[in-house]
Each structure stands twice: as structure tokens, then as C-alpha cells.
Amino acid sequence: MKKSYLWCGLSFIGIGCVLIGATIIFDTRLQSLLYGFAGALIGPGAVMAGKYFYWIMPENAERYKEKLDHESIEIHDERNEGLRNKAGRYAFLLSLFVISTSIVVFSILGELEVIENTRIIIMYLGALFLFQIVSLSVFHRHLQKKC
Amino acid sequence: MKNNVERIRKEKGLSQEELAKRLRVSRQTISSIETGKYNPSLDLAFAIADFFNKKIEDIFIYERSK
Numbered sequence: 033m034k035k036s037y038l039w040c041g042l043s044f045i046g047i048g049c050v051l052i053g054a055t056i057i058f059d060t061r062l063q064s065l066l067y068g069f070a071g072a073l074i075g076p077g078a079v080m081a082g083k084y085f086y087w088i089m090p091e092n093a094e095r096y097k098e099k100l101d102h103e104s105i106e107i108h109d110e111r112n113e114g115l116r117n118k119a120g121r122y123a124f125l126l127s128l129f130v131i132s133t134s135i136v137v138f139s140i141l142g143e144l145e146v147i148e149n150t151r152i153i154i155m156y157l158g159a160l161f162l163f164q165i166v167s168l169s170v171f172h173r174h175l176q177k178k179c
Numbered sequence: 180m181k182n183n184v185e186r187i188r189k190e191k192g193l194s195q196e197e198l199a200k201r202l203r204v205s206r207q208t209i210s211s212i213e214t215g216k217y218n219p220s221l222d223l224a225f226a227i228a229d230f231f232n233k234k235i236e237d238i239f240i241y242e243r244s245k
Contacts, residue, residue, distance in 0.1 A: 105199075110220050111208040 033096065038084040044077025124164070131161045181240040185213040187231050202226055 051070040055063050087096045106112060135157045142150030188198050188209075195213070199206040204223065211217035212227075219227065228235040 105203055105205060108203075109205040109208055110223055111211060111217050112205060 033084055033087045035084075038081055041077045041080025041084065044073045044080065046077075048073035048077060124168070128161065128164060131157050131164070135161070180218050181215065181242060182212060183238050183240075184209070184227060187233070187238065188213075191231070198230075201230060 048070040051066050051073070055066040055070070060066070086092060135154055138147070138150045138153050138157065141147045142154070147153075188195070193201075195206050195209045199209045202209075202223070208217065208219075208223075212219055224235055224239055228238050231238065
């Protein structure tokens, strides 16, 4: 296993500890958010460091080689690639449907005064919807030129 | 598209797992090809033909739609 994996894990732990220190020292409204970030960095960082020390043990060398080989096959397997592309297309279409439905639902809830200030939510959802359509078109054109 | 992958693999005494490893694809891909659920790319089809030392048309049989 590459040493950079260990350094990455240790960096995560380090940044997480700095965040905890900063949260304790400075009284801020973002305290809970910073604790959340710290936890999200320290946890995976510790897992990465632990994995590194586990897989560099000589008795695990053969299994690690097999694991890497298996992962490489799974990633580059053409059927898996096709299925991932298909799944992405379905997820994209579903997200367009959910966003457009949400715009209608928030508009109704706003008009009925069930939720206040729905305008900003509707504007955000509208922008997100447009962004998805535009990015689809941009990627499609780019790929058409490339392939 | 029909294929003879399963028959030829069994003739060679190979398991799906072994064939998959040799071709560097997943076992599910071999299984899907054998059951006709998945048609391999030309690259993989040629790799299969090369591996079995046969012509591609001896393994994959294209059925033209009527």
C-alpha cells in the first residue's frame, strides 16, 4: 500500500484535531458544524491509517495483491461500466423529476402560507434544474467532439 | 446474439471464475454473456475468441432480425 495513503489519513486526523482545538478556543456559532467536520475527518483518517498498518503486514501481502487485482477488475469491467452509466442516467432523470416536482410543491405550500419565504427555495431549485440541463448539454457536446 | 461460451468453457474444464480471471472481467460478466443477457464489446469478444483459440464467428452467432 502506498505511503501517501497513510499521510492522507494522518493529515485528516491532524486537520480534525486543529478544528476541535479551534472550536474549543474560539466561541463561535458554527461550533456544532465544526465538531461535525472534525468527526468527519478524524474518523475516516483513523480508518485510513489503520488500513495502512493492517495491509503492510507481511502476512497480508498476498491477500492485498489479490484485493487490488479484484478491485481493478471490478472497476474496469465493461459490463459494470455500462451498468454504472445506465444507473447514472436513471438517477439523473429521477433527480430532474424530483426537482421539478419540488418546485411545484414549494410553490403551492408558499401560496397556502404553510411555509414562509419559499421564494428563495424555489429560485434555488429552479437554478439547480437549469444547471443540470445545461451541464448535460455541455458534457454531451464535449464528448461528441472528443469521440 | 447467441454464443457457445458456456459449452467451450466446459469443454476446456474451466469454471466461470477461472475464465473471468484470465480475461480480467468479473464472474458476473461471464455469467451474463453465457445466459445471453449481455453482449460483450468487440474487444472482449475477440479476447474470448483468442483465449479459446477459435474464430470469433465460431463462438458468437449473430441473429439478424427478420
